[in-house]
Every structure is written in C-alpha cells, then in structure tokens.
Amino acid sequence: MSTPTVLDLASPRLPSIAEAARPQREHRSRASSESLAKRGVDILGSALGLLLLLPILLVVAALVAITSPGGALYRQTRVGLDGQPFSMIKFRTMRSDSDDVLVRLKAVAGASGTASGPLFKLVDDPRVTPLGRILRRFSIDELPQLVNVLRGDMSLVGPRPALPAEVDAYCPRALRRLEVVPGMTGAWQVGGRSTLSWEEGLDLDLHYVDRWSLRYDAAILLQTVRAVVAPVGAY
Numbered sequence: 001m002s003t004p005t006v007l008d009l010a011s012p013r014l015p016s017i018a019e020a021a022r023p024q025r026e027h028r029s030r031a032s033s034e035s036l037a038k039r040g041v042d043i044l045g046s047a048l049g050l051l052l053l054l055p056i057l058l059v060v061a062a063l064v065a066i067t068s069p070g071g072a073l074y075r076q077t078r079v080g081l082d083g084q085p086f087s088m089i090k091f092r093t094m095r096s097d098s099d100d101v102l103v104r105l106k107a108v109a110g111a112s113g114t115a116s117g118p119l120f121k122l123v124d125d126p127r128v129t130p131l132g133r134i135l136r137r138f139s140i141d142e143l144p145q146l147v148n149v150l151r152g153d154m155s156l157v158g159p160r161p162a163l164p165a166e167v168d169a170y171c172p173r174a175l176r177r178l179e180v181v182p183g184m185t186g187a188w189q190v191g192g193r194s195t196l197s198w199e200e201g202l203d204l205d206l207h208y209v210d211r212w213s214l215r216y217d218a219a220i221l222l223q224t225v226r227a228v229v230a231p232v233g234a235y
Helices: 006-010 017-021 032-067 098-108 130-137 145-151 164-168 174-179 198-211 214-229
Strands: 073-079 085-091 155-157 183-185
Touching: 032 085, 032 130, 032 145, 032 155, 032 214, 073 164, 085 145, 145 183, 155 214, 174 198, 183 214, 198 214
Parallel strands: 155 183
Antiparallel strands: 073 085
16 A cells, blocks of 8 residues: 555645635644644654664764864754744754855845745755755755754644744735744645745645644655655755
8 A cells, every 4th residue: 555645635636825815723623632642753753863863963963064164053043833933953054154145145146046935045055065965955954953843842744944034024824834833844845845836835834734633744754754865856
C-alpha cells in the first residue's frame, strides 16, 4: 500500500483563494487531548532526534566554523504562535556580514530574485557559502531547530515561522498562519517549497491551519523525508 501524500489527506482539491479566505475555526474547537498529543510527539521526536543526530550536529558545526569566518550557529528572530517572537536556531549558511548587505541585494536583485508576496529570496544568493549551499539543499541547516521544538517555540510540523518584517506585510488572511505553532516542516515545504508562488504556498498553509491532525502531521513528516532525499525548490 502506497504512503498517502499530503494532498491525499488534505481534500479532493485544495481550497481556492476565495474559499480559504472564509473564516474557519475547526482547529480551535479540537479536543485539548489532541493538542496535548501533538506536543507529546514534538517533545519525544525532538529529544530523540537530538540524541541520535548529536554526532552529525557536532561534525556539521565544526565544518561550518572552519570553512568560513563566524560562529557555527545563527540565531534569528521569528514570529510564532499568536504573533509572539522567538529566537530560531539554524546552522549558519551565509557569510557573517549577510544581514548588512541584504538591503543592497534587494535593490539589485532584479529578475534573479523572487519577491512573491512578503517573501524575498534569491535563486543564486551570493551571501551563501559553498558549504551552506549543501546544507540548505538537504535541509541540514534546519536541524538545530529541534531545540526550538523541544522548548515549545516550534512544532515538528506547521507553517514555517516568518520574519517580523514579513508579518508586518501580511494581509489579514495571511495572519491566520499565526494561529498554530510554526513547524520545522509543513505542507508548503513538501508541496514545492520555493517553486510555489506566495498565494499557492499560503493556500497550503491555511489548509493545514484549518484541518491539522496527527494523521496529517504524520503524512507531512513522511513526505519531508522524500523531499529531503530528492530536494526540489531548495536554495
């Protein structure tokens, strides 16, 4: 029997933009037992992951530190549940002065960058180090976020946490992404990552916000493994 995909578990079709804009609050009425079970899975999964991956994490941290100037870890303020900020941890994949040159890059990006909705990404970002490109391609740079999951800032599955500047540019519909705990992986990530437009990715995230379940989470985690092994839209 084949593994169900995220789209299989979501619905016969994803909601249109108009449908997704309608107020839906299924997730707010769910029994607290399911929310507690989700948190239990997060604690167990993140703790086990950190324990099993510790040797790999140490090796990657050493490689990041010795291949480019700067620390191995990068902390960045992100927006979590109900708009609360928290410090998200990643392996550093960019030059240590990357934040200082971001404004200039936005000004000269032109057709080489993507600016869909409030998001901005460069297909070939010159700030990314050679090692960083490898870490990003296989999502290894995200592994330290298991600490964020263990702390409760994030979940294993949920919409990716946004930057404060991105949230400032959200329309009312997009603010609904903040109604669940952000995740290390989510429907947007396994559905195409950077190959999707802002509206397409938002549709996937809001569909998850309205209909999340432990079964839905399990399907996303399984699809994440496939997406990491054969990455599409990762840069």
